[in-house]
Amino acid sequence: MTVSITDVARAAGVSASTVSRALRGQPGVSDEVRAQITAVAGRLGYTASRSASSLASGRTFTIGVVVPYVGRWFFGTVLDAAEKVFSAAGYDVLLYNLGSPETRKRFFTKLPVRKRVDAVLSLLIPDEEESAALRSLGVPLASTVGGARPGFTVVGIDDRIGAESAVRHLVNLGHRRIGMIAGASGPLHWTTPVERRQAYLDVLAEAGIEHDPALEADGDYTVEGGERAMTELLAAARPPTAVFAQSDEMAMGALRALRRHRLKVPDDVSVIGFDDHELADVVGLTTIAQPVTGQGTEAARLLLRQLDEPAAEPPGHVQMPIRLVLRETTAPPSPRGPQ
Numbered sequence: 599m600t601v602s603i604t605d606v607a608r609a610a611g612v613s614a615s616t617v618s619r620a621l622r623g624q625p626g627v628s629d630e631v632r633a634q635i636t637a638v639a640g641r642l643g644y645t646a647s648r649s650a651s652s653l654a655s656g657r658t659f660t661i662g663v664v665v666p667y668v669g670r671w672f673f674g675t676v677l678d679a680a681e682k683v684f685s686a687a688g689y690d691v692l693l694y695n696l697g698s699p700e701t702r703k704r705f706f707t708k709l710p711v712r713k714r715v716d717a718v719l720s721l722l723i724p725d726e727e728e729s730a731a732l733r734s735l736g737v738p739l740a741s742t743v744g745g746a747r748p749g750f751t752v753v754g755i756d757d758r759i760g761a762e763s764a765v766r767h768l769v770n771l772g773h774r775r776i777g778m779i780a781g782a783s784g785p786l787h788w789t790t791p792v793e794r795r796q797a798y799l800d801v802l803a804e805a806g807i808e809h810d811p812a813l814e815a816d817g818d819y820t821v822e823g824g825e826r827a828m829t830e831l832l833a834a835a836r837p838p839t840a841v842f843a844q845s846d847e848m849a850m851g852a853l854r855a856l857r858r859h860r861l862k863v864p865d866d867v868s869v870i871g872f873d874d875h876e877l878a879d880v881v882g883l884t885t886i887a888q889p890v891t892g893q894g895t896e897a898a899r900l901l902l903r904q905l906d907e908p909a910a911e912p913p914g915h916v917q918m919p920i921r922l923v924l925r926e927t928t929a930p931p932s933p934r935g936p937q
Contacts, residue, residue: 601644610638621687625903636686645688660690661901662715664705666722666788668695670819671847671875672890673721676742679894680719687902689716696722706731717901720750723788738904738912742893744789746915751904753897753916757790760886760920761797761842764870767884767922768840769805772930773868776802777813777838779827779848794844794872813838817848824851825858832859839931840868846875846885853881853927864929874923882926889918 607614612635620627620635627635638644661684665673681691692715696702706728711718717737723744724732732739733749740751768776778798781791795814802809812834815827824843828851831838843849849871856863863869871878874887896916904912 601642603644606635606639606642606644609642610635632686639686657716657905658714659688660692660715661898662692662694662711662718664694664696664718664720664722666695666702667697668693672845672873675890676721676894676897679891680898683895683898683902689902709735711735716905719897719901738901740897740901742897751897751900751912751914751916753893753900753918755888755893755918755920757793758797758800760872760888761794761844762801763920763922764842764872764886765798765801767870767928768842768868769801769807771840771868771928773838773840774807774931775810775813775836775838775840776807777815777831777834777841779815779817779824779831779841779843779852781819781823781844781848782816791844798842810834810836812836817843817845817851819845819848821847821851821854824848825855826851828852828855829859832856832861838867840928841870843869843871846871846873846878846883849883849885849927850875850877850881853883863927865932868928868931870928878923879925884925884928885923886920887923888920893918 603614603617607617610617612631616627616631617635620632621639663677663680665677667673668677684691692711694705696705709731712735715737718732718735718739720732720739720741721743729747729749738751739749740753742753744752744754746752765776778795780795799809813831815830817823817827824847827848828841831841832855841852843852849869852869853863856867861867869883871883871885873890874885878885896918900913900916904910
């Protein structure tokens with residue numbers, strides 16, 4: 599027999615309207631009740647009537663998601679979190695992986711999402727022309743990268759403040775030779791590497807530490823790139839006593855390179871990352887924690903809210919909290935190391 603919304607409401611001990619709001623990501627439902635209703639709906643095998651809902655609302659019940667690299671941990675984690683919210687509300691996801699300049703250009707030229715989606719979640723930073731193309735769709739738009747921009751609800755963090763906290767932590771420990779593994783070759787128009795590098799330079803200047811270009815290396819935001827970049831930094835005439843990696847994946851690569859060179863962390867070299875990757879605690883990595891899953895969840899909820907409350911003014915920029923997480927990979931510099 600077909601399971602109805604009334605069956606879900608009865609089993610969960612709530613009203614049918616509460617079930618509807620919870621599964622559509624609408625406000626007015628606590629996280630605990632929403633989780634309970636989602637679990638009950640899944641157990642009973644409830645799915646909303648797509649055809650009836652589409653005829654009544656004129657919607658496609660599909661959300662378009664564009665990403666630069668679906669295989670990267672950050673983007674994959676945001677996508678997974680957002681998809682769970684969309685799915686619980688009865689929406690499908692139409693994914694576009696725009697990993698190459700050619701694919702990206704073709705997407706924004708043809709806009710294959712037109713009339714096929716009710717909203718778009720962009721995990722890449724569009725330039726002015728691309729932003730205008732997305733706005734021309736006339737659907738709610740959200741993103742989890744970059745700063746505030748017209749027509750978009752952006753859920754993100756302050757990259758500069760986070761990076762400042764990381765580098766300042768190393769300075770406060772007494773380090774003067776501080777290297778940085780960056781992501782200069784990241785996705786097109788991605789501002790994160792720029793913001794985090796500027797924070798690195800600002801904290802060095804604030805501490806009276808002269809910037810040494812030899813202490814910067816590109817790690818491509820991957821574990822392999824981080825290992826390669828750390829090896830490059832160790833080959834400098836005066837290697838660093840501490841390293842700020844702009845992502846935890848690059849930091850993990852740095853740890854692997856240091857282990858391969860038989861150097862101890864943090865006795866010989868301190869390492870701090872950025873993200874609080876799911877494996878950061880496993881390797882004892884000191885890092886700047888950002889709510890990656892939370893950003894995907896919040897962006898998805900805000901998109902659904904815009905669909906259900908089209909007359910309401912959408913939030914322009916939602917800033918999520920970040921924090922320094924102290925673990926085992928940072929310590930004061932060793933007296934025997936370069937200062």
